[in-house]
Amino acid sequence: MSARNFPTAQDAENAFYEALERCDLEGMMAVWAEDEDIVCVHPAGPRLTGHDQIRESWARVFSAGPRARVHITSQVAISGMMLAVHSVHENFTIQGQARGDAPQPVPVVATNIYLRTAAGWRMIVHHASPAPAATQPSPREAPPKLLH
Secondary structure (H helix, E strand, O other), X not given: OOOOOEOOHHHHHHHHHHHHHHOOHHHHHHHEOOOOOOEEEOOOOOEEEHHHHHHHHHHHHHOOOOOEXXXXXXXXXXXXXXXXXXXXXXXXXXXXXOOOOOOOEEEEEEEEEEEEEOOEEEEEEEEEEEOOOOOOXXXXXXXXXXXX
């Protein structure tokens, strides 16, 4: 069991994204619940269940070392006494691109679900998907003019 205690779901979420940026496998796995009924879906990836599959997948993701910064926006948090659901936009900026190239953000939408355990809040689900391309809002039709 992890020695880290996350007093709130937001503390667990902060630790998750810190570990993601640092490529810290032990820090990442400390966020996850000890239960084998945990689920992770990386963008465009298969559903992974249990500690072994999830740990293996994060080890592969982290194998290239820290290269991305992630900025979380548009968080919607729904919390109860035992469960918290966070829907976020993950905005990744890849570091180490050729000089002169402006880093292009890579948008991802994610849902993170946390469970309150005896050891504090722990992640039980992380589901991330590529965000759809930003679209231009359609121009609204002008309201009809009223003549008096």
